[in-house]
Amino acid sequence: MIKESEYKKRREVLAKKLPDSSIGIIFSAEPATRSNDTHHPYRQDSNFYYLTGFKEDNAVLVFLKTKHELQTVMFVQKKDKTLELWSGERLGTKEAKSRFLVNEVYLRDDFKNKFKEFIKDKKNIYCELASKKSALKKVLKLTKDFKTKHDIVPLIQKMRLIKSASEIELIKESIAITAKAHHRAMSINKKGKFEYHLQAEIEHEFKMNAAYSDAYTSIVACGNSANTLHYIKNDKPLESGELILIDAGCEHNYYASDITRTIPVNGKFTEPQKELYNLVLETQLKIISMIKPFVKRTHLQERAEILLTKGMIELGILRGSYKKIIKLQKHKKYYPHGIGHWMGIDVHDPAPYKDDKHQEIPLQKGMVLTIEPGIYIDKDDRSVPEIYRGIGIRIEDDILITKDGCENLSSDIAKTVEEIEALAEL
Known part of the structure; x- marks a missing residue:
């Protein structure tokens, strides 16, 4: 299996490719509905998995880079006994903080407000520009005034070329x-x-x-x-x-x-x-x-x-x-x-x-x-x-x-x- 330290190293390599005053965002895969309330087996987005090893949906990985500092932040779903009864156990913020080698872990529900804070002093936004994920579309609406939007996907794909x-x-x-x-x-x-x-x-x-x-x-x-x-x-x-x-x-x-x-x-x-x-x-x-x-x-x-x-x-x-x-x-x-x-x-x-x-x-x-x-x-x-x-x-x-x-x-x-x-x- 791949160690958490290797995923951390991949995130560091990717972060070095981002210019100062940047925010990078990668979303997990969205569940695929088969019909009504039944779903296809969930399979994580490959780029998200490459950087985290995390298999849950409704998660976000964020890079915050300034001239002097790099922070990585994850957003995960909350622990909820009722939801877990139907869709299985969730890691939650506490376990995620102890597992993932990131600076902070927040609830997915807090993403919109936190994101507004994150972009205040940023000049560049790196995201999956060609993605059809609904969560990304909402982010792009929040950043409609930004002129410097870049595709983060090619940066990850180049990294994936050489296997560890x-x-x-x-x-x-x-x-x-x-x-x-x-x-x-x-x-x-x-x-x-x-x-x-x-x-x-x-x-x-x-x-x-x-x-x-x-x-x-x-x-x-x-x-x-x-x-x-x-x-x-x-x-x-x-x-x-x-x-x-x-x-x-x-x-x-x-x-x-x-x-x-x-x-x-x-x-x-x-x-x-x-x-x-x-x-x-x-x-x-x-x-x-x-x-x-x-x-x-x-x-x-x-x-x-x-x-x-x-x-x-x-x-x-x-x-x-x-x-x-x-x-x-x-x-x-x-x-x-x-x-x-x-x-x-x-x-x-x-x-x-x-x-x-x-x-x-x-x-x-x-x-x-x-x-x-x-x-x-x-x-x-x-x-x-x-x-x-x-x-x-x-x-x-x-x-x-x-x-x-x-x-x-x-x-x-x-x-x-x-x-x-x-x-x-x-």
């Missing part, structure tokens, strides 16, 4: 649970089952290992369904002879995992499936071997496109010079997405890909990203040899950038044809 040792351990824990789920999906008998049965097995494994939510809606796509990149219906039968693309990862202690494996329904790859699968796998392994500090994601993307295009030419899926095919973007029909994305508290961590000068940020020690090449061939694509039609394959792992190279955090999850087939025989 504690964060890396939490990501590893999340991946370890996800590994069990994928191995479960590989090993169970799939005869007569539907995609949603496999989804249930995966998410059962998540919850049985204290990962109470998935990091994103699981994709369990059999056969041609895999050629819909964001397929989440998961309602088709598992047909013998087809492949199943499973893109599933859990969230554990607020940190995500993001893993994709493609497996045969009946436990054995056909030769055409094996040819495509090994092309994607070899591409992924070569890209991972290139990863180290100062390498750029765009270089990894370009190399993946070259490798996949050359492989598809050899298999007769594409025809002509690979350079001309790439120049004309013809390969995008079969590999339309990027090589990977940042990952952390959010499965697609919103950390920047470019710096303030709009230059690409090269890889650095402590970054975590996914590497996920794929090939997707629609069943009705008559330009492709029939043996490859209706096959969609993606292989995705979570990669940590190290001092001299990288570490595949999900390397324990079966990935080769032989490993996957061996698990299916258990």
